Amino acid sequence: MKSGDNREKREVRDVIFGTVAAVAALFGSEARLKIMQLLSQSPRSVEEIAKLTGESIANTSQHLQRLLAEGLVSVRKDKISRIYNLGSGSVSEFIECLFDLAEELSPGLREACSQLDKPGCTCPVGIKDAIELVRSGKARIIDLRPETESAYSPISGAINIPIEKLKTGASALPKNKKYYLVCRGRYCSGAGEGVKLLRALGYEAYKLRSSHSRINGEFPKRRNAK
Amino acid sequence: MKSGDNREKREVRDVIFGTVAAVAALFGSEARLKIMQLLSQSPRSVEEIAKLTGESIANTSQHLQRLLAEGLVSVRKDKISRIYNLGSGSVSEFIECLFDLAEELSPGLREACSQLDKPGCTCPVGIKDAIELVRSGKARIIDLRPETESAYSPISGAINIPIEKLKTGASALPKNKKYYLVCRGRYCSGAGEGVKLLRALGYEAYKLRSSHSRINGEFPKRRNAK
DNA sequence: TGACTATTCAAGAATTCTATTGAATATTAG
DNA sequence: CTAATATTCAATAGAATTCTTGAATAGTCA
Incomplete structure (x- = not known):
């Protein structure tokens, strides 16, 4: 195998890991995680989400934009508002995985849950x-x-x-x-x-x-x- | 239910989501993700990992420290070096979940994989x-x-x-x-x-x-x- | 002991991310 | 058409993260 071929694959691998890490990073913000967890229960408008998470509407909207761009959520238009929803069931499955892992790793989390x-x-x-x-x-x-x-x-x-x-x-x-x-x-x-x-x-x-x-x-x- | 009780639970939920988001954030860095994916294959020393990921040794060490503190990896001492390893199988299971999700979300990733x-x-x-x-x-x-x-x-x-x-x-x-x-x-x-x-x-x-x-x-x- | 190896520590610069603000847009209802 | 509502946009300040550098530590081998 030529070394140029190796380098090329090296770059492909960088793209792969970069992309995957970017996906993980989307779940690495408390605000976004709350949003997605909320949406896994039912679709909601921006205003509702903002109210339930305690964030400002503008901030919530911005996070939703980003999640939308990455395909994690979807929108449909209602009469007057936009109703956001999870993009696919895989997202909520993944959130479950994440919670499982976090509970396993963090005794503090387990304790908080028990409260x-x-x-x-x-x-x-x-x-x-x-x-x-x-x-x-x-x-x-x-x-x-x-x-x-x-x-x-x-x-x-x-x-x-x-x-x-x-x-x-x-x-x-x-x-x-x-x-x-x-x-x-x-x-x-x-x-x-x-x-x-x-x-x-x-x-x-x-x-x-x-x-x-x-x-x-x-x-x-x-x-x-x- | 008293409103004070509600507020208290509100705070507990903040702790929970904050903790979980922090775990997710650990996977949100390309360097760390590479490290963990490497370790899911076999335990390795800091130097080996640094070489394989192309990062500096100091940087790799720092990431490993953090992963260690959070319980995602473990160490054992060898003669001369420290051999890092994944902390539990759940971590590599989670990485699989993450890759699955990312592939579903990103056509670009699927294409890179096919290369x-x-x-x-x-x-x-x-x-x-x-x-x-x-x-x-x-x-x-x-x-x-x-x-x-x-x-x-x-x-x-x-x-x-x-x-x-x-x-x-x-x-x-x-x-x-x-x-x-x-x-x-x-x-x-x-x-x-x-x-x-x-x-x-x-x-x-x-x-x-x-x-x-x-x-x-x-x-x-x-x-x-x- | 002393040189060597492997790793960690500590501080700083550059970058990236997040939340806020106030304005702008778009849609509905009257 | 106008007012009201729901959301988005754009700019910014502050915070957090990441990588680099150079020094410090600790354990091994001769």
């Missing part, structure tokens, strides 16, 4: 087993999100009872089943609250830990980011 | 199927890396024939089998060369696309990063 959950909520079964239990009638999965979000990314086998409705109508649920609760993904405290509520009423309830993306497997189609 | 491979090398079977074929005697997986690297992270079912030996002794291989070649992971051109070589001799050969970490599943134990 979001009430103790004793740790779920004894995984998501697949939970779905199986639902099939056999022994358990129910309850999706605590508002109807709009739940309708966007439905969880297979789950029934949607927004947290407010659960507060008033929980006692109508049958007692002879186990309850696995999900809310807005891994770092939402909603499911933990629901568990507390149901347990106070004598139910056997757990927080099901897994993101919607993994549970669901169905994603909006990728749009052309033009 | 490393000779056309027609794309493997018709996945890694699991390939191992199955080896078991049934219909195929062989050949690991083209030097013996030292191959010994460190052996690929199940593979035989080790360093590329130099293949050049001289390929014709001794039986003709009635399929050959799946692996080298140093996804972006190494070694396997592509091997394929060209074997095909020129009339063999049915393919580049098996998958990293060693995924093939292997066995990783060095995590060391305390102190």
